[in-house]
Amino acid sequence: MVTLDDIAKKAGFSVSTVSRVLNGKAKRYRISDKTQEIVNKIAKDLNYQPNQLARGLRLKKTHTIGLVLPDISNPFFAHVARIIQTEIYEQGYIIIVCNTDENQEKEIEQVRLLRSKGVDGFLIMPVGLRYDHIEELLESDIPLVLLDRCFDALNTNSVIVDNYIGTYRAVEYLIQKGHRRIAIIQGLPRTSTNTKRLEGYEDALKKHDIAIDEKLIVGKDFREDNGYIESKFLLNLSNPPTAIFCTSDLITLGTLKAIHEEKLTIPNDISIISFDDFDFAPYLGTPLTAVSQPKQMMGKMAVKQLMEDINGNGDQEKNHIVLKPTLNIRQSVKTLN
Amino acid sequence: MVTLDDIAKKAGFSVSTVSRVLNGKAKRYRISDKTQEIVNKIAKDLNYQPNQLARGLRLKKTHTIGLVLPDISNPFFAHVARIIQTEIYEQGYIIIVCNTDENQEKEIEQVRLLRSKGVDGFLIMPVGLRYDHIEELLESDIPLVLLDRCFDALNTNSVIVDNYIGTYRAVEYLIQKGHRRIAIIQGLPRTSTNTKRLEGYEDALKKHDIAIDEKLIVGKDFREDNGYIESKFLLNLSNPPTAIFCTSDLITLGTLKAIHEEKLTIPNDISIISFDDFDFAPYLGTPLTAVSQPKQMMGKMAVKQLMEDINGNGDQEKNHIVLKPTLNIRQSVKTLN
DNA sequence: TTTATGTGTGAAAACGATTGTTCAAGGTTA
DNA sequence: TAACCTTGAACAATCGTTTTCACACATAAA
Missing domain, CATH: 3.40.50.2300 (Response regulator)
Incomplete structure (x- = not known):
């Protein structure tokens, strides 16, 4: 790679002058127009690119x-x-x-x-x-x-994003639609997003006097596998939920896979609300109701x-x-x- | 940020010695165990992180x-x-x-x-x-x-990926299923992927003695909007295609949107094959037949x-x-x- | 003629690391 | 006692920039 020094040698000026010209500080340092021209031309000819490491340093x-x-x-x-x-x-x-x-x-x-x-x-x-x-x-x-x-x-x-209100409204919507056994598949516990979503879930249930069933609060991270595994368990409960709230789209993907395997249909056998709302959500087998983040x-x-x-x-x-x-x-x- | 010099001063040794110890070159340069200990301890105490810019330079x-x-x-x-x-x-x-x-x-x-x-x-x-x-x-x-x-x-x-064979097989599959009017929504023209996909498309048609209809070869980039716009046109042709081959999942997303708007259903009104095969493909309204890249x-x-x-x-x-x-x-x- | 002012440029330090070379001190050998 | 190793560590150059300071020269003012 070509350096300031290369240009300086070729131009017959010092490195400092070259640097100043190339940084547009010519005026401030009273560098003559002729010098500028020469330096600029050579820099261009040599396709000079400043070394950003040196610069950063x-x-x-x-x-x-x-x-x-x-x-x-x-x-x-x-x-x-x-x-x-x-x-x-x-x-x-x-x-x-x-x-x-x-x-x-x-x-x-x-x-x-x-x-x-x-x-x-x-x-x-x-x-x-x-x-x-x-x-x-x-x-x-x-x-x-x-x-x-x-x-x-x-x-x-x-x-x-206001994760609390997002989840609260979603769960309340489920309740309005007559659901009582609502499961939530959590993301990573103890993260702020997850905590808030869980709070929203619990508060919505409490507000509507629905007892919280610990069996319906599952999950451990935001990934697909988690969604799949937990859904399998939820769907096979003796008293399964009528709705699942998935705290991420990737979890939803896993849930979809599980539901598919169990030969169930959405929303007839099980209702779903997802969080994130990715682009394809409207075109899924059943267009997905989802909490959308801006x-x-x-x-x-x-x-x-x-x-x-x-x-x-x-x-x-x-x-x-x-x-x-x-x-x-x-x-x-x-x-x- | 703490530098080698900080450590050197605190330890009472030179920068070179510190550098050598920290780089595990102590033996080669015969640096005493005691010196090493001192340097290592101070480096750890000060939570030294080498400046990668200087290092890179x-x-x-x-x-x-x-x-x-x-x-x-x-x-x-x-x-x-x-x-x-x-x-x-x-x-x-x-x-x-x-x-x-x-x-x-x-x-x-x-x-x-x-x-x-x-x-x-x-x-x-x-x-x-x-x-x-x-x-x-x-x-x-x-x-x-x-x-x-x-x-x-x-x-x-x-x-x-062998884009030619991927497209060829997909189009041949459509032909086997009885399709004759097959459209392709291209990605960015003159790119190798697009060119090969187009070739595969054309060759498959030729092989089966289907005339190529320029009206059915549309599109200009791999994005959603392109898929949407071109699909709208294709679906409103006086003699519309029975199948559309979309050269990317994003194009497919646009196509899906258009089909939805036109109140058509897949595959009854129109058949689709996509390229890329993203994770949600199996769970779409109609599970998507797609060319999958490894x-x-x-x-x-x-x-x-x-x-x-x-x-x-x-x-x-x-x-x-x-x-x-x-x-x-x-x-x-x-x-x- | 001296002093001030302006103009155009270069030398050198600095940024923080690595590394080839040098050097001092102590020990060994002849 | 001189010559020679060995050991442990420092010196200094280097990477490619930027920037402070200094300097040389010319012109103008006193």
């Missing part, structure tokens, strides 16, 4: 953002990642993506690694079981926005916050943005008498 | 791979990206992801940017309209694997090749791997008498 700025998320193949995260990538690229930044696989240790390691790579900021959709590593970023004043999940104990920028807004707002934090003087106030989900009613819920 | 190695793809929110790419990320992370590398939006200029720019960031190699799912920038990488001996699409004129490592294999093989290239001595032979797709027959094709 010197400037302490890399124009790189670390995007940490659980699983890029989950359509919800993929969608948000896409929005983020596009928005941030427009601002002259690029993203390094790390999958944590919902593994807390992996997340901690990745944050450390990204930090030593000199990223200018973080966009994190955290696993959510621990937060000391995030607190560390906070203390070091590294720009940071938490997305999708956050921590009550931490005063960070964040963009989340993915586009989430991504855009997170980037906006992060950029303000990066470009600010460090004393920005932290924003905690909560977006409202919507319940997209389609046909996967049966009306019971 | 000196070593000319960043342990970072550039992953360039058209659209991370497309489930096919998301899936492959996920596999790649996981595999590569295990090898001690991380990925920078860039979306090109199927925009050739953007891709060229991104490759340039990634290069100046000092990535150790590239994994590219190219737009496919131009390849001079890729040729440049090749000439500079930068490790590189092309994925999904490749260029006949270029001798690069590549992992692709995503897992594609990702794994691409990473394997890239790693061999990176770790090799530069005179590796280039591999051109072609994987076979499979036709997953479900229920979206009607048998016409």
Whole structure:
């Protein structure tokens, strides 16, 4: 790769002069037009590209953002990642993506690694079981926005969805339709998203004087297998639920598989509501009623916050943005008498 | 951030000694056990993390791979990206992801940017309209694997799917089921994937003596809107097709939307075959017959090749791997008498 | 003629790491 | 006692930038 030095030698000027010309600081340093022309021409001829490592080292700025998320193949995260990538690229930044696989240790390691790579900021959709590593970023004043999940104990920028109300409304809708035995397949316990969704579920039942049956609260992560396994069990209960609330689209996929295997139909044999609402939801065997997250807004707002934090003087106030989900009613819920 | 110098000062040794200890080169440089202990302890106490920019600059190695793809929110790419990320992370590398939006200029720019960031190699799912920038990488001996699409004129490592045979078989299947008027909604013209799929389509028709109707060859990119728009037109033709072959799942999504709007049903009114075969395909209103790409294999093989290239001595032979797709027959094709 | 002012450029330090070379001190051998 | 190893560690160069400071020269003012 061609360096400043190469250009300098060829042009007969010093590295400093070349650097200044190429950085548009010619005027400030009173560099003659002729010199500028020469330098620019040679730089172009040689197809010079500044070495960003050297630049980053010197400037302490890399124009790189670390995007940490659980699983890029989950359509919800993929969608948000896409929005983020596009928005941030427009601002002259690029993203390094790390999958944590919902593994807390992996997340901690990745944050450390990204930090030593000199990223200018973080966009994190955290696993959510621990937060000391995030607190560390906070203390070091590294720009940071938490997305999708956050921590009550931490005063960070964040963009989340009101998971409580989303679930509450969905479950209430089921109750209105006459359902009493409503199961919930949880995602990863002890994460903020899951906790809120569970609370919404329980509160909706309580509000309508329906006793909570622990057998109907199952699940352990947001993945397909979890949905499949738990659905199999739920459907084979002696007193099975009439409706299942799935806390992610991937869980729903597993549930769909189980229902299919059991030769049941939606909504006749079992009603379903999903969370996330991916693009194909309207075209499923039974168009899926689902709680929809404003993915586009989430991504855009997170980037906006992060950029303000990066470009600010460090004393920005932290924003905690909560977006409202919507319940997209389609046909996967049966009306019971 | 704490540096080698901080440790050196605190320990009372020079930076070089500290560096050697921390890099496990103590023996080679005869550094005493006591010194090692002291240095290691201080490094741990201070939670030292090497500055990867400085390291990369000196070593000319960043342990970072550039992953360039058209659209991370497309489930096919998301899936492959996920596999790649996981595999590569295990090898001690991380990925920078860039979306090109199927925009050739953007891709060229991104490759340039990634290069100046000092990535150790590239994994590219190219737009496919131009390849001079890729040729440049090749000439500079930068490790590189092309994925999904490749260029006949270029001798690069590549992992692709046999798009021709995939489409050929799918179309032949339609013909066997009695279809004669078969439409194809193309992806981005002049890309290798699209060209091969189109060839497969045309050859299958020719083989069975079915005249090619230019009206039935439509489309301009792999996106949802394209599928929607073209389907609307196809369905409203005076002599509409009995079957549509969609060259990507996203196109299929658009087609589904159009069919839905037109109040038609699959496969009674119109038969569909899709390309890619995403996870939800079996659970759609009509389970979708689709050409399935071995995503897992594609990702794994691409990473394997890239790693061999990176770790090799530069005179590796280039591999051109072609994987076979499979036709997953479900229920979206009607048998016409 | 001296002093001030302006103009155009270069030298060198710094960023944080790695590594080939050098060096001092102590011990061994002749 | 001089010459020579061995051991343990420091020095200094290097990677490619950016930026502070200094400098040389020319012109203008006193």
